Amino acid sequence: MVAFLVTGNDSGPTGPRALTSDEANRLAITRFRNYQAGGRAVTIIVPSTAGGLVINGSIDYRAKLGYGVVHGTGRDTSSNGLIEWTATTVLVHPMANAPAEAPASPPGSDWYSRPLQTTGSALDTSLAIALSLGSDRPDNAALLPQNGATWTGQDQVDGHQVDVMTGPDAGAKPGTAGTVRYWIGSDGTMYRVQVKVASEPQPVVIDFDTEKYVPVQPVPGVSPPR
Template sequence: MGAWIAAGSGDSGPRPVTADEASRLAIMRFRDFQAGGRAVTITVPDTAGEMVVTGSVDYRGNSGYAVVKGKGRNDSSAGLIRWTATRVAVRPMPAAPEGAPVHPPADGWTDRALDPTAGPLDRALAIVLGLGNDRPDNAQLLPQNGAAWIAADQVNGRPVDVFTGPESRDRPGNAESVRYWLAADGILYRVRAMIPGETDPVVIDFDTHEFVAIPPAG
């Protein structure tokens, strides 16, 4: 998953963000919205064994679609998942494919409310959607909300800086619980977020595979 601090880095954190770094953080969510959609892999911790959610997020439609594969006792969670900011639908598939099918099955779905307080999966899905916004954040407020530079690093060969900062638009966590791997152009490539009751973080990796547009529901 990459080292916290790149070898040979001449700077060490944490330290307050500079004005330029605050500007990069401020456009981070807007960059995702500008992209329209991004390929994403989400690793979700759980006492029964982690789940890996691999698919796409549409930041203009505020929705996601992916395949879920579980480990340990969570292997029974394998299947497809669709979600918005308020609803989540799951479709069990014992032999889940590597990627979510372009044409989702028409039946077999179970729909429910998405509740970020109910468990790590819903929390992770809400965090992912919160990483897009139709306008930049206020760069002047970010240092006051706990934004700090932590280290230089790389994600899949891309040079990035690691920051702490507000978790999402509705600020469901404190700044120290979330870290962002952010490139010089404001493109986000990784997020690690600690969630209540879990010892391991949710890990969100972007551009891990080819982005596939989310098919319309129904």
């Protein structure tokens, strides 16, 4: 089970509490930071009662295109392989002996295409959430506190000191506040996102910059969305 932990100095402040103006501004630009960067390396942990999935790869936030390798945890290798996805389509390339990292250039054949499911699939919900974490413009900082955004604590992610905040919906369960948590650095960089999804009791966890970002190339013969 993936647990939410906030660590820090025991004598420091504890949340939740209202955002300061600086925190609201950092939360407002965090998805825009991903877009400005062009792309980010990601590790997506997909929960499932039948055994989870871990996707290691990259997302191009300007082309709205993700690509990586899938490994099952606590299950057989039937779900292992390469994956590429857009906001509407998922392409999978099954591999019983999937590599630790996806090849820089996707293979030219043996891909299977299907529509991305909008409900009922923890995998597809996780893919859609990860893709939505980039935006070509900042959010409205003034509206975030009105919509329930809060500061919940401090933490460290891969040596980065971060503030943990609840924030804009990224595909969370409808009608539930505080189900999306962002781990955000002092300059607004996003390092982790945790989201409760409708189809699973455990959250999706997305970690950024776990590996070096590799530019995403479309599967041969498949054009990225415009």
